[in-house]
Amino acid sequence: MEQHIQAPVTREKIENLKAGDYIYLSGTIYTARDAAHKRMQETLDQGKELPFSVKGNVIYYMGPSPARQGRPIGSAGPTTASRMDRYTPTLLDMGLGAMIGKGKRSQEVIDAIIRNKAVYFAAIGGAGAILSKCILSSEVIAYEDLGTEAIRRLEVKNLPVVVVIDSQGNNLYETAILEFCTGGNK
Amino acid sequence: MRTITTQEITKAIKEMCIEANHTLSPDMKAVFQAASQKEESPLGKKILDQLEENLIIAGQDMIPICQDTGMAVVFIQLGQEVHIQGGSLTDAVNQGVREGYAEGYLRKSVVSDPIERVNTKDNTPAVIHYEVIEGEALHITVAPKGFGSENMSRVFMLKPADGIEGVKESILTAVKDAGPNACPPMVVGVGIGGTFEKCALMAKHALTRNLEEPSPVPYVRQLEEEMLEKINGLGIGPGGLGGTVTALAVNIETYPTHIAGLPVAVNICCHVNRHVNRML
Structure with missing residues (x-):
């Protein structure tokens, strides 16, 4: 099913999403990848506040290439989500609504998704040029010294993503493969 | 001199x-187009179409x-x-x-x-x-x-008794484990033989070989074809979201090895398999 979703996201909206749904996401989202997650965890360990409230928000695992003059951003596709798995359950328990990345998640993350009624979207890996066209603006809001790994606030319009793990824990990566598998993967 | x-x-x-970083080589474009026509999943087809459009935008607007x-x-x-x-x-x-x-x-x-x-x-x-x-x-x-796919690459130090079946199993294991993480459809580079480091280097080098030119060695060519078919039978599909096109090509290189060993390296590349050649 195709749906249009506005970010930040409400729990009610999230609960209506099913693994396999094709989503056009619009609104405000935040980027964070490896180094930013590590720093956010350190910030929390020190009892300090994160640079943005994760509650109901969407994190896009993405580190863009530099923007050419007159453009909001460079190439901007998803990075592999599993590298963030170690940090993700904490953020989900703090109210993070959704994540956009690519690739498998750990059981701990899936459990935290179910527990908090969150959702994991996949964007198309390696489609950074086309995805950059959905980003209207980009602003570094924290950790500027990390370069491409800084936290950015993005305004996006109709960013195409697919629901991979829904709030009930259904996992498209597992179910979709079975449909097309002809041999040894079953 | x-x-x-x-x-x-x-x-x-x-x-x-x-x-x-802006233009794929003609062989990559050719295997891409061939793959699009073979994809049976509607979502897989949609993703392949978007990836083709992505290539056009990248070249026209100079976006990586x-x-x-x-x-x-x-x-x-x-x-x-x-x-x-x-x-x-x-x-x-x-x-x-x-x-x-x-x-x-x-x-x-x-x-x-x-x-x-x-x-x-x-x-x-x-x-x-x-x-x-x-x-x-x-x-x-x-x-x-790119490292999404590099991270999913593997070296297997097989025993001579494992033979070609062991090689096939190693390649399939690496691709299955890689799944959606490696941004399929992938290109699979394989090095068989040599030593620990030699097989890894061959696997990397295999990714730079023209994808439309099969190996000149008959049994290797057969293995490349068989593995491409087996990999596409895994069902992983474009983006890992299910489909019949999981790999665009399998390129294999071989080298003499030691009587005690059968090293196999699998270097996985995403569909953005970039390689440019020049002679000075």
């Missing part, structure tokens, strides 16, 4: 870094095909009759990477130390593989490698 200056080399590397513009892997075949003038060859290559990644608005993805992890901010150093050959030419291949 022929003289080549470091300036020429730096200029070539710079241009090749920019070209590789993928934001991971890679660690610059450079193969250099240096004719033994060539004299390099103007300084160190390695410095010249790294200077080309530095200039290419700055002028091409490419992402700087290299950290100076694997543990301390401070970004070098110019994407250097490159990983350079040198080979001395006969003659007076300098062959350069620039292959920027």
Whole structure:
């Protein structure tokens, strides 16, 4: 099913999403990848506040290439989500609504998704040029010294993503493969 | 004896870094188009169409095909009759990477130390593989490698008794484990034989071979075809969201090995399999 979703996201909206749904996401989202997650965890360990409230928000695992003059951003596709798995359950328990990345998640993350009624979207890996066209603006809001790994606030319009793990824990990566598998993967 | 200056080399590397990150080689485009027609999943087909459109936008608007513009892997075949003038060859290559990644608005993805992890901010150093050959030419291949797929690559030190069945199983294991993480449809580079490091280097080099040219060795060619079919039977599909096109090609290289061993390396590349060749 195709749906249009506005970010930040409400729990009610999230609960209506099913693994396999094709989503056009619009609104405000935040980027964070490896180094930013590590720093956010350190910030929390020190009892300090994160640079943005994760509650109901969407994190896009993405580190863009530099923007050419007159453009909001460079190439901007998803990075592999599993590298963030170690940090993700904490953020989900703090109210993070959704994540956009690519690739498998750990059981701990899936459990935290179910527990908090969150959702994991996949964007198309390696489609950074086309995805950059959905980003209207980009602003570094924290950790500027990390370069491409800084936290950015993005305004996006109709960013195409697919629901991979829904709030009930259904996992498209597992179910979709079975449909097309002809041999040894079953 | 022929003289080549470091300036020429730096200029070539710079241009090749920019070209590789914005335009795929004709063989990649050809296998892509062939794959699109074979995909049976509607979602898989939609993703392949978007990836083709992504390639067009990348070239037209000069936006890198993928934001991971890679660690610059450079193969250099240096004719033994060539004299390099103007300084160190390695410095010249790294200077080309530095200039290419700055002028091409490419992402700087290299950290100076694997543990301390401070970004070098110019994407250097490159990983350079040198080979001395006969003659007076300098062959350069620039292959920027993204790490989503690099992270899913494997080396298997098999026993001779494992034989070709063991090789097949290793390749399938690597691809299955990689799944959606490696941005399928993938290109699979395989090195069989040699030593621990030699098989890994062959697997990397295999990714730079023209995808439309099968191996000249009959049993290897057969193995390439069989593995492509088996991989596509896994059902992983474009984006890992299910489908009949999981790999675009399987390229295999072999080398003599030790009586006690059967090393196999599987270097996985995403569909953005970048490689540009030039001869100076």
